[in-house]
Amino acid sequence: MSRRAVTLAVASALVLVLVVVGAVLPVPYVALMPGPTTNTLSNNDKGVPLVQIEGRQTYPDSGNLNFTTVTYRGGPEARIDLFTALRGWLSSDTAIVPEETIFPKHESQQQVDAENTRQMQDSQQNAEAAALHELGIAVPTRVVVNSVQQGKPAAAQLKPNDEITAVNGVKTGTVAQVKAEMNKVGVGGKAALDLLRDNKPAKAALTTVAGQDGKPVVGMVLSEDYKFPFKINISVGDVGGPSAGLMFSLSIVDKLTPQSLTGGKFIAGTGTITPEGQVGPIGGIGQKMIAARRAGATIFLTPKDNCAEALGARPKGLRLVRADTLHGAIQSLDAINSGKGDVPACSK
Numbered sequence: 001m002s003r004r005a006v007t008l009a010v011a012s013a014l015v016l017v018l019v020v021v022g023a024v025l026p027v028p029y030v031a032l033m034p035g036p037t038t039n040t041l042s043n044n045d046k047g048v049p050l051v052q053i054e055g056r057q058t059y060p061d062s063g064n065l066n067f068t069t070v071t072y073r074g075g076p077e078a079r080i081d082l083f084t085a086l087r088g089w090l091s092s093d094t095a096i097v098p099e100e101t102i103f104p105k106h107e108s109q110q111q112v113d114a115e116n117t118r119q120m121q122d123s124q125q126n127a128e129a130a131a132l133h134e135l136g137i138a139v140p141t142r143v144v145v146n147s148v149q150q151g152k153p154a155a156a157q158l159k160p161n162d163e164i165t166a167v168n169g170v171k172t173g174t175v176a177q178v179k180a181e182m183n184k185v186g187v188g189g190k191a192a193l194d195l196l197r198d199n200k201p202a203k204a205a206l207t208t209v210a211g212q213d214g215k216p217v218v219g220m221v222l223s224e225d226y227k228f229p230f231k232i233n234i235s236v237g238d239v240g241g242p243s244a245g246l247m248f249s250l251s252i253v254d255k256l257t258p259q260s261l262t263g264g265k266f267i268a269g270t271g272t273i274t275p276e277g278q279v280g281p282i283g284g285i286g287q288k289m290i291a292a293r294r295a296g297a298t299i300f301l302t303p304k305d306n307c308a309e310a311l312g313a314r315p316k317g318l319r320l321v322r323a324d325t326l327h328g329a330i331q332s333l334d335a336i337n338s339g340k341g342d343v344p345a346c347s348k
Contacts, residue, residue: 026079026080026081027079027080027081027082027085028079028098028099028100029074029079029080029085029088029096029097029098029099030072030073030074030075030080030096030097030098030099030101030102030103031072031073031074031080031084031085031088031094031095031096032070032071032072032094032095032096032097032284032287033070033071033072033073033093033094033287034070034071034093034287034288034290034291034294035068035069035070035071035287035288035291036069036071036291037066037067037068037069037268037288037291037292037295037297038050038066038067038069038236038239039064039065039066040065040066040067040244040247040248040250040251041061041063041064041065041251041254041255041262042064044235044237048235050234050235050236050251051232051233051234051248051251051252051255052231052232052233052234052235053230053231053232053233053252053255053256054230054231054232054233055229055230055231056230056256057256058255058256059254059255059256059257059258061254061255061260061261061262062260062262062264063260063261063262063263063264063265063266063267064262064265064266064267064268064296064297065247065250065251065254065261065262065267065268065269066247066266066267066268066269066292066295066297067236067243067244067247067248067268067269067270068243068268068269068270068288068289068291068292069239069241069243069244069288069291070283070284070287070288070291072102074099074102075099075102075103075109075112076099076103076108076109077108077109078109079099093286093287093290094287095284095286095287101283113240116240116241117240119240119241119242120236120239120240120241120242120244122242123241123242123243123244123245123248123272123273124234124245124248125225125226126245126272126273126274126275127234127244127245127246127248127249127252127273128226128228128232128234128248128249128252129226129228129275130245130249130273130274130275130276130277130326131248131249131250131252131253131256131326132228132229132252133275133276133277134249134253134277134326134327134330135253135256135257137229138229139226139227139228139229140173140226140227141173141174141224141225141226141227142163142165142173142224142225142226142227143163143164143165143172143173143174143175143177143178143222143223143224143225144161144162144163144164144222144223144224144225145158145159145160145161145162145163145164145220145221145222146160146221146222146223147160147220147221148160148219148220148221149219149220149221150219151219152209152217152218152219152220153206153207153208153209153218153219154204154206154218154219154220155219157204157205157206158193158195158204158218158220159197161197162195162196162197162202163195163196163197163225164178164193164194164195164222165194165195165196166193166194167181167182167191167192167193167194168181168184168185168190168191168192169192169194174224175222175223175224178222182208182216182217182218183215183216185208185216186208186216187208187209187210187214187215187216188207188208188209188216189207189208189216190205190206190207190208191205191206191207191208191218192204192205193205193206206218226275232252234248241282242272242282243270243271243272243282243283243288244270245271245272245273245279246269246270246271246272246273246279246301246303246323246326246329247268247269247270247271247301248273249273249277249326250269250301250326250329250330250333253326253330260337261330261333261334261337262333262337263333263336263337265298265299265336265337266295266296266297266298266299267297267298267299267300267301267333268288268292268295268297268299268300268301269292269299269300269301269302269321269323269329270282270285270288270300270301270302270303270306271301271302271303271306271323272303273326277325277326277327278324278325279303279304279323279324279325279326279328279329280303280305281303281305281306282303282306285302285306285309285310285313286309286310286313289310289313289314289315289318290313290315292318293315293316293317293318297318298317298318298319299318299319299321299336300314300318300319300320300321301321301323301329301332302320302321302322302323302346303322303323303324304322304323304324304346307320307322307346307347308346310346311346311347320345320346321336321343321344321345321346322344322345322346322347324344328344332344
């Protein structure tokens with residue numbers, strides 16, 4: 001065999017080895033791709049509105065207010081191979097990111113999925129509170145027992161989801177108010193709690209003990225929840241994360257007001273939301289814009305902290321509108337529909 005033939009044979013063998021290794025070698029990266037985009041003003045496959053409001057008059061809208069998502073491949077339990085990562089690096093609609101960006105160390109894929117589900121639930125509640133706040137509808141808060149600590153006085157008398165309505169006869173609607181009344185009791189003092197358990201009145205009489213900081217405690221972990229004046233149900237299936245908050249809020253406002261926010265247009269967007277209506281940044285902005293444009297969106301509501309990245313990845317035909325707050329996003333949509341007023345755009 002000639003020297004040239006030997007060289008080609010060796011080179012071919014090396015290429016074959018590289019191909020085999022690349023096809024099976026797992027790498028600690030995740031591929032992010034455009035995911036489904038869903039109109040919050042539409043119905044699900046059973047004909048039920050995705051955002052359903054009961055006990056209040058609602059109004060139809062023929063346009064779109066779509067939230068956007070990102071799908072991924074990879075993760076600690078199903079890592080992508082080297083070739084998949086290389087293809088993603090060369091693709092304009094795929095982002096290859098380090099695995100710990102999506103799956104923090106010491107957290108399993110199941111833990112990440114559970115956290116995403118919790119974030120979605122929180123974002124829906126925040127979206128409801130923000131929308132009603134924007135409409136001037138009062139939303140009182142309530143104090144709920146999240147958990148109790150074993151070995152502490154609360155463990156024998158309190159249960160998760162108990163609502164604390166008063167401490168020693170003083171009505172309480174925030175965690176701060178409950179803590180203030182407990183501090184008045186002092187270590188070793190008596191705290192009489194008025195409760196709602198399964199919507200039925202109940203009582204608990206607890207004796208406080210000293211916490212690690214020396215303050216009186218009974219071993220209960222509290223959180224604040226909202227008492228909405230009417231029922232709002234958001235049902236979007238197996239979708240996680242907090243980034244749909246802004247679009248949920250806009251959908252609720254749109255349904256509760258006679259004037260159309262969309263003007264019949266296809267509007268998409270993203271952004272977290274606080275109960276006060278502040279819009280926060282999200283991840284995967286490039287993939288979300290691609291998904292929105294492919295679905296037909298012409299306007300994309302963009303959190304201000306994502307604007308610089310969005311400008312560098314904006315698909316042709318998609319107008320970026322900067323969204324700092326829920327109120328500002330509504331003003332922008334009104335200005336677009338009327339042709340009057342300033343519409344804040346993304347800038348670097």
